[in-house]
Amino acid sequence: MKNLRIAINGTGVAGPALAWWLKQYGLTPILFERAPALRTGGYIIDFWGVGYDIAERMGILGELQRKGYLIESLQLVDRRGQSVAILKTAALRSLLGNRFLSIARSDLAAILYRACDNVDTRFGTSITNVTEVSDGVLATLSNGREEKFDLVIGADGLHSEIRSLIFGPQEDCEQSLGAYVAAFTLSGYPVRNELTYMTHAVPKKMVARCSLRDDETLFMFTFHSDLVPELPQNNDEAKALLRAVFRDMEWEVPSILFRLDEAEDFYFDRVSQIHLDSWSQGRVALIGDAAGCVSLLAGEGTGLAIAEAYALAGELQAATGDYRLAFQNYEQKLKPFIKQKQKSALKMLPFFAPKNTYQLFLSRLVIRASSIPILSKFLMKDLLKDDIDLPDYSMIPVPRTQIE
Numbered sequence: 001m002k003n004l005r006i007a008i009n010g011t012g013v014a015g016p017a018l019a020w021w022l023k024q025y026g027l028t029p030i031l032f033e034r035a036p037a038l039r040t041g042g043y044i045i046d047f048w049g050v051g052y053d054i055a056e057r058m059g060i061l062g063e064l065q066r067k068g069y070l071i072e073s074l075q076l077v078d079r080r081g082q083s084v085a086i087l088k089t090a091a092l093r094s095l096l097g098n099r100f101l102s103i104a105r106s107d108l109a110a111i112l113y114r115a116c117d118n119v120d121t122r123f124g125t126s127i128t129n130v131t132e133v134s135d136g137v138l139a140t141l142s143n144g145r146e147e148k149f150d151l152v153i154g155a156d157g158l159h160s161e162i163r164s165l166i167f168g169p170q171e172d173c174e175q176s177l178g179a180y181v182a183a184f185t186l187s188g189y190p191v192r193n194e195l196t197y198m199t200h201a202v203p204k205k206m207v208a209r210c211s212l213r214d215d216e217t218l219f220m221f222t223f224h225s226d227l228v229p230e231l232p233q234n235n236d237e238a239k240a241l242l243r244a245v246f247r248d249m250e251w252e253v254p255s256i257l258f259r260l261d262e263a264e265d266f267y268f269d270r271v272s273q274i275h276l277d278s279w280s281q282g283r284v285a286l287i288g289d290a291a292g293c294v295s296l297l298a299g300e301g302t303g304l305a306i307a308e309a310y311a312l313a314g315e316l317q318a319a320t321g322d323y324r325l326a327f328q329n330y331e332q333k334l335k336p337f338i339k340q341k342q343k344s345a346l347k348m349l350p351f352f353a354p355k356n357t358y359q360l361f362l363s364r365l366v367i368r369a370s371s372i373p374i375l376s377k378f379l380m381k382d383l384l385k386d387d388i389d390l391p392d393y394s395m396i397p398v399p400r401t402q403i404e
């Protein structure tokens, strides 16, 4: 097979995972990343399922376990900090055969990236335009240069630039789920509950806290979009919005907000899904959140991004570089599965931003019930089960005539 040069825009989770698998098949990935270096800090993610299995095949599971956390419980507290519901994760963990961990998204991304072993990476540079020519794609770079590749892959997340270039504006494919999320870490926060995800919710708002290593604490705020009069344009405006929306909330919220300006790696965005009719056009394809963001509600976006990377690289190898066939097979294998995940994720919205006291009450009930093994199986099966069986591409023989 011809040694394809494949540009990947975005060095988050999907990008490095794809680069790793392409390298296994002797192809040449080139990573682009808008940020000047790998992003640090940020939010913590749960990691299990098909992505976990692929990470094991990549030989990075040990490192993920070392950097990760085995969260033991999720605890809902009232405005005085009194526990109102506890979910012991043991029941869910056993449903998943103990193949479940939580890890900072940035640690997962860094582990994937390091595994790629000196892959050609252009930090501080994005692909800003793509023009298909007879034997490749001409990419215009943010530094003004032009470079030709065989294929270009958009792995640049929810607000993908590559997707906008080939499929038009984001609003045409974005389904806003009516909520916003902010996440950040603080150093030396005085209250700690090890291996416990603490949450306090009132109608339309939820705050969560999770103690991390090295005296760091992660905070996540989620809230209904009807509490947002005007969309913030930058982090300062987003912080001001957070202060205004959560002003009346009790528990530890006033002391967290008091320290908001010290927040490291402040993240703010709307909670959305991406629904596209197609994941590719010509020599350009999408993976990860760029293709089919499931949103934080699914709690599995990273694993799904890794699965997409695995399948896309595998299909390119199986089709011996026939990118049209590979893109078609990749999409056929993954899209119905991602659609199903998007659908089941929507059921989690009342937990992240309960609309009213009734939903708040229900989410407490679900949390309590999910600790009971038989009930957890019933309540969580749609969200947790990964009904997909991806091929072992290393076992697929490459036709001899096409190798030469």
Ligand SMILES: Cc1cc2nc3c(=O)[nH]c(=O)nc-3n(C[C@H](O)[C@H](O)[C@H](O)COP(=O)(O)OP(=O)(O)OC[C@H]3O[C@@H](n4cnc5c(N)ncnc54)[C@H](O)[C@@H]3O)c2cc1C
Residues within 6 Å of the ligand: 009, 010, 011, 012, 013, 014, 015, 032, 033, 034, 035, 039, 043, 044, 045, 046, 047, 105, 125, 126, 127, 155, 156, 157, 158, 159, 160, 161, 162, 181, 183, 220, 287, 288, 289, 290, 294, 295, 296, 298, 299, 300, 301, 302, 303, 304, 305
């Ligand atoms: C608060 C929150 C909690 C979440 N919790 C979970 C969870 O528990 N479990 C889980 O599995 N998933 C979770 N997710 C979802 C998960 O983070 C995403 O699904 C996953 O990161 C998608 O990976 P990606 O590589 O497609 O995109 P990203 O991880 O977003 O990476 C995209 C990369 O592209 C770069 N980029 C963006 N634009 C450009 C450009 N124009 N040019 C070049 N580079 C660019 C970005 O800087 C970034 O490095 C959560 C998400 C949020 C917001």
